Amino acid sequence: MAAPMEKKAHSRAESRPQLARSLMDRSAEFGRWKAQSLSKADLSRKGSVDEDAVEVVELLNSREEFFTTSSCAGRILLLDGSTEGSGVQKQHCCWLLVTHKPCARDDVMAALKGATSEAVLKFEPFILHVQCRTLQDAQTLHSVAIDSGFRNSGITVGKRGKTMLAVRSTHGLEVPLTHKGKLMVTEEYIEFLLTIANQKMEENKRRIGRFYNYLQHALKQETISNSHSKIKERNNPLCTHKNRRSQGKAQGPSTTEDNGRELEDGDGLEISAALFLGDD
Amino acid sequence: MAAPMEKKAHSRAESRPQLARSLMDRSAEFGRWKAQSLSKADLSRKGSVDEDAVEVVELLNSREEFFTTSSCAGRILLLDGSTEGSGVQKQHCCWLLVTHKPCARDDVMAALKGATSEAVLKFEPFILHVQCRTLQDAQTLHSVAIDSGFRNSGITVGKRGKTMLAVRSTHGLEVPLTHKGKLMVTEEYIEFLLTIANQKMEENKRRIGRFYNYLQHALKQETISNSHSKIKERNNPLCTHKNRRSQGKAQGPSTTEDNGRELEDGDGLEISAALFLGDD
Numbered sequence: 344m345a346a347p348m349e350k351k352a353h354s355r356a357e358s359r360p361q362l363a364r365s366l367m368d369r370s371a372e373f374g375r376w377k378a379q380s381l382s383k384a385d386l387s388r389k390g391s392v393d394e395d396a397v398e399v400v401e402l403l404n405s406r407e408e409f410f411t412t413s414s415c416a417g418r419i420l421l422l423d424g425s426t427e428g429s430g431v432q433k434q435h436c437c438w439l440l441v442t443h444k445p446c447a448r449d450d451v452m453a454a455l456k457g458a459t460s461e462a463v464l465k466f467e468p469f470i471l472h473v474q475c476r477t478l479q480d481a482q483t484l485h486s487v488a489i490d491s492g493f494r495n496s497g498i499t500v501g502k503r504g505k506t507m508l509a510v511r512s513t514h515g516l517e518v519p520l521t522h523k524g525k526l527m528v529t530e531e532y533i534e535f536l537l538t539i540a541n542q543k544m545e546e547n548k549r550r551i552g553r554f555y556n557y558l559q560h561a562l563k564q565e566t567i568s569n570s571h572s573k574i575k576e577r578n579n580p581l582c583t584h585k586n587r588r589s590q591g592k593a594q595g596p597s598t599t600e601d602n603g604r605e606l607e608d609g610d611g612l613e614i615s616a617a618l619f620l621g622d623d
Numbered sequence: 624m625a626a627p628m629e630k631k632a633h634s635r636a637e638s639r640p641q642l643a644r645s646l647m648d649r650s651a652e653f654g655r656w657k658a659q660s661l662s663k664a665d666l667s668r669k670g671s672v673d674e675d676a677v678e679v680v681e682l683l684n685s686r687e688e689f690f691t692t693s694s695c696a697g698r699i700l701l702l703d704g705s706t707e708g709s710g711v712q713k714q715h716c717c718w719l720l721v722t723h724k725p726c727a728r729d730d731v732m733a734a735l736k737g738a739t740s741e742a743v744l745k746f747e748p749f750i751l752h753v754q755c756r757t758l759q760d761a762q763t764l765h766s767v768a769i770d771s772g773f774r775n776s777g778i779t780v781g782k783r784g785k786t787m788l789a790v791r792s793t794h795g796l797e798v799p800l801t802h803k804g805k806l807m808v809t810e811e812y813i814e815f816l817l818t819i820a821n822q823k824m825e826e827n828k829r830r831i832g833r834f835y836n837y838l839q840h841a842l843k844q845e846t847i848s849n850s851h852s853k854i855k856e857r858n859n860p861l862c863t864h865k866n867r868r869s870q871g872k873a874q875g876p877s878t879t880e881d882n883g884r885e886l887e888d889g890d891g892l893e894i895s896a897a898l899f900l901g902d903d
Contacts, residue, residue: 478758482780497777497789500762509777518798519819527812535807539799 369504370407373476376505377410380474387413393443395548399471399555406562408476409484412507417469417547419446419540421454423462423521436460445541448534459524466516466540468547469493469554475506484508487561491554512550516540649784650687653756656785657690660754667693673723675828679751679835686842688756689764692787697749697827699726699820701734703742703801716740725821728814739804746796746820748827749773749834755786764788767841771834792830796820 393416424436440454475481488496673696704716720734755761768776
């Protein structure tokens with residue numbers, strides 16, 4: 344029965360241009376989202392990308408398949424605000440101090456003079472949000488983030504198909520210092536606390552460096568694979584997009600199967616412990 | 624030209640069985656993963672699901688499209704261990720105390736007697752890992768998690784296509800209490816700290832309740848939509864799987880476009896602040 348075979352071949356030939364057009368449409372749409380996003384003013388309090396995050400942000404934005412939408416290199420902050428009985432601070436509490444650099448006790452003591460309520464000292468590590476052209480791009484970046492130590496990273500797929508990777512870790516600090524404006528700890532404790540916060544800041548900076556290096560490596564691998572595939576496609580027209588992607592997947596630093604593998608052992612508290620006990 | 628039209632219809636009819644077989648294969652594979660996972664022993668320290676998480680875990684595991692791989696309802700813990708200069712505690716530090724219920728000062732004071740190094744009190748909120756049959760199932764669950772207040776939730780797609788949703792929030796506590804075994808704070812401070820930790824535990828419990836309710840609602844919507852679509856499909860054989868999914872998407876509580884929408888404003892520190900300042 345020659346006719347069905349010809350029909351199959353014909354439908355395959357029909358669908359490849361359709362697939363190619365659909366990919367091109369998505370690619371063009373992503374390009375428009377990127378242009379729009381990068382043309383907007385930086386509405387953060389600071390108004391610019393943090394120094395320690397600049398390299399990573401610039402590398403990602405130089406690539407067609409990514410653009411960053413928000414970032415913070417990591418910071419120590421002192422917030423003053425009411426918790427209204429839920430233990431959770433309201434958004435519009437007062438920022439007494441914020442720094443992206445190591446912090447000295449005298450700075451905190453001076454800032455605490457302005458505390459009237461529940462002041463809390465926090466260390467918040469690097470956070471980055473990256474919009475990705477495809478889910479596979481997000482997966483590549485996700486692996487890089489996990490390997491660098493940002494173990495709370497995760498993908499979001501929005502309603503319009505927008506794919507976002509959030510790079511996050513958990514090694515923070517959150518320490519209540521005042522109650523109704525009254526300081527509940529000694530200066531010695533604050534000095535001790537800041538030693539720890541500053542160490543976390545340094546470790547955070549090292550992780551950003553790792554992230555940048557792993558990212559560079561992963562992107563180089565993608566570029567090499569893509570150019571090999573283009574050559575292969577020219578020589579073999581039936582080579583599919585899918586085959587190209589599986590060849591192209593980054594082989595750099597060992598990419599774990601993310602948290603998924605550990606968690607399939609069905610290990611509740613132990614795994615939560617692994618996630619929380621500084622393995623990130 | 625009747626022939627091309629017939630060819631198109633023929634190729635569509637040819638590809639639908641292939642698509643249906645592929646979906647069935649994936650579905651069967653997911654079912655095998657689920658059966659394997661749920662048959663394993665619970666390897667957590669506790670050996671069983673936490674009381675406050677049982678309802679959610681059972682609801683998810685009763686559904687074909689989900690199974691849970693780890694969970695923790697939230698806990699207060701006291702850990703003792705060396706930080707080795709990075710500010711990050713090693714995994715094999717000592718657990719002096721762990722509780723899923725409100726904690727009293729005397730319990731902590733007694734546990735602190737065992738501290739020999741850097742003891743840290745932590746509150747860790749609800750965490751849940753759910754393997755999802757499809758990316759769309761993960762998206763539904765992700766929306767439920769975000770709406771309930773678990774704003775650090777995210778999707779992981781592993782190498783074998785395994786799709787995992789991690790339900791997480793950030794409203795924790797991490798408070799160093801001892802240095803080289805010496806207590807650095809007063810008992811009064813520990814009492815104050817526990818008041819906050821216990822409040823966070825209560826808020827956490829409320830969020831789990833919200834999560835359960837929103838989840839029930841979202842799953843009911845899916846079930847209703849799916850049965851409507853099955854009726855429609857019987858009446859209209861050209862109704863595609865894609866159309867059915869977009870009708871079925873949960874319409875319950877307002878589903879935000881996750882973090883993606885906020886973050887597209889390109890707002891660095893402000894958005895980090897929103898994520899961190901207790902809006903989760």
